[in-house]
Amino acid sequence: MLDTVYRVMRCIVTGMVVWERPEPPSRPVPSPLSRERIVRAAVELADADGLAAVSLRKVATVLDVGPMRLYGYIAGKEELLDLMVDAVHAGILPTGDGWRAALRSLAETTRSVVHQHEWLADLLGGRPQLGPHALATGEAVVAALGDVDVDDVMPVVAAVNAYVIGAVRREIAERRAERATGMDEQRWQATLGPYLERTFATGRFPALATVVRDAAHSDADQTFRIGLDFLLDGIAVRLSG
Incomplete structure (x- = not known):
């Protein structure tokens, strides 16, 4: 000992x-x-x-x-958690030609790995992961951004990571709430629907009422892809400016 x-x-x-x-x-x-x-x-x-x-x-x-x-x-549990995070990073290896394809692949593979290992949502963010698999992920992304100005590389990657972390944490929180309550999204909406109708009928929230009633309601996959497209389109405009 x-x-x-x-x-x-x-x-x-x-x-x-x-x-x-x-x-x-x-x-x-x-x-x-x-x-x-x-x-x-x-x-x-x-x-x-x-x-x-x-x-x-x-x-x-x-x-x-x-x-x-x-x-x-x-040495202790903190090291064990670091090793666990790095181990599952083996599944996050961006592919594709060009910065846009690589960043999309980074986002989608990160989301996929978090869906396989829900606990990862609680450990993403904060200080950078520096294990060998995480570094390989970073190397692949940065190499794909070779034509991007060196000062823009990390802000671009950080923006995509922030979007993904926020999105997957919301998705995992929804999964956990469904398990805890036994109520999926459709049942939750049906339960809260009458309350929203009464609230919107007051006329106090006209903009929200229009969106809730008239906008297309996308599933989680569609919502993730649409939000990612908005982000990548904005990055493209900024990089071309």
């Missing part, structure tokens, strides 16, 4: 992040261990029951090892 603590503290002091830090030597034990196995188990727990289900103790139980063995591979 003291040896494990020493290794962890030494790595912290020397500034080595988890992706640079070597794993402990493999040992011939009944339950072989690796960071990959630890992360896979944690992702499966989070996929099944959310981030609240992820702890080093629960991961150790799934892997049939003592919790202290995990500290030879990771």
Whole structure:
């Protein structure tokens, strides 16, 4: 145990992040261990029951090892979350020719991965992810923006990321609300419909009433694509100016 603590503290002091830090030597034990196995188990727990289900103790139980063995591979839960996020970033690799295709692919693949791993919506944003898979995603995007002025690259990418994060968080919040209440969007609208009709009948919200009654009601996929098109069109105008 003291040896494990020493290794962890030494790595912290020397500034080595988890992706640079070597794993402990493999040992011939009944339950072989690796960071990959630890992360896979944690992702499966989070996929099944959310981030609240992820702890080093629960991961150790799934892997049939003592919790202290995990500290030879990771320093704590924050590192585990970083590793989980980077692991699922393997599915976010933009493709296509040109900046517009790459940014659309970035947006769509990020959304797809979040729909597969709902917990990711709670961890996106904030400080940049710097794991190898996240860096590969960033490299692919920046390379596709090679013709864009270097000062515009990060603001453009940040704008797309902000749009995607906002959109997917709303979508995941809707999923969670549906599970919690047993009420899908159609039932929710039917329940609140009479209230809105009474409210709109007062004449206090004419603009909202017109949109709710007369505008096309798109599903989540259509709404995401339309909003993304608006954003990419605006970026195109700005870059051509």
